[in-house]
Every structure is written in C-alpha cells, then in structure tokens.
Amino acid sequence: MKLTAKQATLIVLIAAIALAPLLFPSNYYYRVGALICVNAIAVLGIVILTGYAGQVSLGQAGFAGIGGYACALAPIHLGIPPALALPLGALVSAVLAFLVGRPILRLKGYYLSVATLGFGILVSMVLNNEHQLTRGPDGMEVPDLGLRGLLKDIGLKLSDSQFWYFFSGFCLLIAAWTALNIYNSPIGRSLRALHDSEVAAGTVGIDVARAKLQAFVVSAIYASVSGSLLALQNKLVTPDVAGFMHSIELVTMAVLGGVNSVLGAIFGAAVLTLLPQVLTVFAEYEQMVLGLIMIVVMIFLPRGLLPSVLRKFKKGGA
Known part of the structure; x- marks a missing residue:
C-alpha cells in the first residue's frame, strides 16, 4: 500500500524523534532537542499563515510571550496549575488574535508585516514595563508542570531534560498532524486558493477576510503553545520570548527550511537551532558565518532547504 504524503511525513517525524536520542x-x-521541538511548533504556525494563506506576520513572538507569561501568571493570580495555564494562554492568544486580526488583516504586503511587527513590539513593551505584574526585564519564575511525578509513579524514570524532550516531541507530533489535516481540509483548500490570488479566491465564493482571520488565529495558538512550553521547560520566562528578534528567528526558520512544507519548516527549525551550537568554534564570527550560510541557501535553494533537496533528488532519480 502506497503511503500518502501525510502518513510519510508523520512516520519520518516519529522516527526522527524516537531515534535521535x-x-x-x-x-x-x-535539552537542545526539546528546544528544536518547541521552535518547530511556532514555525508550523507560520507555515499555516504564510505557507498556506500567503500572509506575512512579524509578530508571532508576541503570542509566544502571551503563552509563556500565562504559565507564570495564571498559577499566581488564578490559582490554576501550569498544565491548565497552557491552554488558557492559547485561548487568550486566540481571542486577542481574533480582535487584532480583524483590522490588521485588511492590510496587504509590507503594510501587514509592519502592523504585525507593531503588535509584537507592543506586547514586548508591556512585558518589559509592567514591573508590578511581570517583574520587568528580570522575568518570572514558572512553576513545575508536575507531570514527571506522575510518570515516576508508573515506573517511568526520566531526567528533566529527557522528559522535556519527549513531551515537546509529542506536542510537535500533534501540531504537525493538525497542520497536515488543515492542509487537506476545506479550510486548507480555501487558504491555498487565497495564497495564489485573493481576487480569484473571492470570485469562487471564498470569504477572504474570514479565511485570513482563521489562519491568523490558528498561527497565534501555535505560537502561544510554543511560548508556554519554552517557559515551562526553562522554569523561567522573560520578555525576550516576545522580542522582535525572536519573531525574525521564527520566520527565518520557516523560510530556510521551506515555508510551504510542514516537514521542511521543522527541518529549518532544527538547522537554525543547531547552527549556533556548531558555530561557537568561530567565536566572534559566529553571526557572520550564520548570515553567510543563510544567504547562500536563499540564493541557490529558494524553495527552502528540504523541498529544494528533495526536488533535485527526484529529478536525479527520474
């Protein structure tokens, strides 16, 4: 029986997560593997928004910040466990994305990029300046998730790093499965039509404004979950998670790996998370070498690393 693209992607991802240790x-x-999974979840949100719907956002880190601080603030002020704070942060991000997205998504091109950038900067400024609530640039401690104790009770002993690797990997599998299902759903087909031409999509009966808003809300949820997982893993959250550079990193990961491909975007997240670890041997030239690698990839592999490589491999085998 021939595997579908969805099945093949999930099998490759499961094998990679299971065998990498x-x-x-x-x-x-x-720890590095868990960070790759966390970044990949946020990048998959960009795949849905940019790769599927063709909308560019530079404010994804803002939603990551909301998710991260939800895990720090909700247990203190609402008395709920961190495990419930994660979906609460996702819900708050979804509502905020809905309210902000309605006016913002009327814009197109670089106007949309600048507007989403402004949203991300606004969230970062609030987190930095509201000392009484967020403790400013020093950040906040995040309570332990509490799941390691449950696993220990059933006889599964994992170190903290091992637990977060497998837990983040499991969350990544769910995120990838959801993104693949969206791609093949009626909503996904509407988003892809929107990506090709908003005018053409409107003429065939697609509610363009609604489709763009749906993609924006879903991508915000992905970013929020990523920020929550990062905060829970580090047991600390700072305003840096909502910073402008984090948004740029996420977009770069998606473009580098292949913004139209779920597996490609995950590969891009892995590469850009690992590269700084590898390039430490270049000391002060690290950023320059990283930038050079990205320029070369963008020039010679414009579809992204993984899709371009696979395309050339298929041509070579034909």
Whole structure:
C-alpha cells in the first residue's frame, strides 16, 4: 500500500524523534532537542499563515510571550496549575488574535508585516514595563508542570531534560498532524486558493477576510503553545520570548527550511537551532558565518532547504 504524503511525513517525524536520542551523548543534547521541538511548533504556525494563506506576520513572538507569561501568571493570580495555564494562554492568544486580526488583516504586503511587527513590539513593551505584574526585564519564575511525578509513579524514570524532550516531541507530533489535516481540509483548500490570488479566491465564493482571520488565529495558538512550553521547560520566562528578534528567528526558520512544507519548516527549525551550537568554534564570527550560510541557501535553494533537496533528488532519480 502506497503511503500518502501525510502518513510519510508523520512516520519520518516519529522516527526522527524516537531515534535521535540514540545519538545523544549527554542530557545537554536532550535539552537542545526539546528546544528544536518547541521552535518547530511556532514555525508550523507560520507555515499555516504564510505557507498556506500567503500572509506575512512579524509578530508571532508576541503570542509566544502571551503563552509563556500565562504559565507564570495564571498559577499566581488564578490559582490554576501550569498544565491548565497552557491552554488558557492559547485561548487568550486566540481571542486577542481574533480582535487584532480583524483590522490588521485588511492590510496587504509590507503594510501587514509592519502592523504585525507593531503588535509584537507592543506586547514586548508591556512585558518589559509592567514591573508590578511581570517583574520587568528580570522575568518570572514558572512553576513545575508536575507531570514527571506522575510518570515516576508508573515506573517511568526520566531526567528533566529527557522528559522535556519527549513531551515537546509529542506536542510537535500533534501540531504537525493538525497542520497536515488543515492542509487537506476545506479550510486548507480555501487558504491555498487565497495564497495564489485573493481576487480569484473571492470570485469562487471564498470569504477572504474570514479565511485570513482563521489562519491568523490558528498561527497565534501555535505560537502561544510554543511560548508556554519554552517557559515551562526553562522554569523561567522573560520578555525576550516576545522580542522582535525572536519573531525574525521564527520566520527565518520557516523560510530556510521551506515555508510551504510542514516537514521542511521543522527541518529549518532544527538547522537554525543547531547552527549556533556548531558555530561557537568561530567565536566572534559566529553571526557572520550564520548570515553567510543563510544567504547562500536563499540564493541557490529558494524553495527552502528540504523541498529544494528533495526536488533535485527526484529529478536525479527520474
């Protein structure tokens, strides 16, 4: 039986998450692997918004910040456990994305990019300046998720790094499965039509404004979950998670790997998360080498790393 593209993507992803620990010489690599999974979840939100719907947002880190601070603030002020704070942060991000997205998504091109950038900067400023609530640039401690104790009770003993690697990997699988289902759904087909031409999509009966808003809300939920997982993993959240540079990093990961591909975007997140670890040997030239690598990829592999490589491989095998 021939595998569908969706099935093949999930199998490759499951195999990568399950087999990667065989190459980890220490717990530090579990930490890096968990960070890759967390970044990949946020990048998948960009795939849905940009790769599917053709809308560019530079404010994804703002929603990541909301998700991260929800896990710090909700247990203190609402008395709920961190496990419930994560979906609460996603809900708050979705509502805010709905309210903000309605006027913002009327804009097009670089006007839309600048508007979403302004939203992200606004969230970052609030987190930095509201010292009484967020403790400013120093950030806030985040309570433990509490799931490791449950696993220990059933006889599964994992270090903190190992737990977060497998838990983040599980969340990434759910995120990828959802993104793939959206792609093949009626909503996904509407988004892809919107990506090609808003005018043409409108003429065939697609509610363009509604479709764009749906993509924006879903991408905000992805970013929020990513921010929550990062905060819970670090047991600390700072305004940096909502910073402008974090938004740029997420967009770069998506474009580098292939913004139209779920597996490609995850690959881009892995590459851009790992590269700084590898390039530490270049010391002060690290950023320059990283920028050079990205320029070369964008010039010679404009579809993104993974889609371009796979396309050339298929041509070579034809």
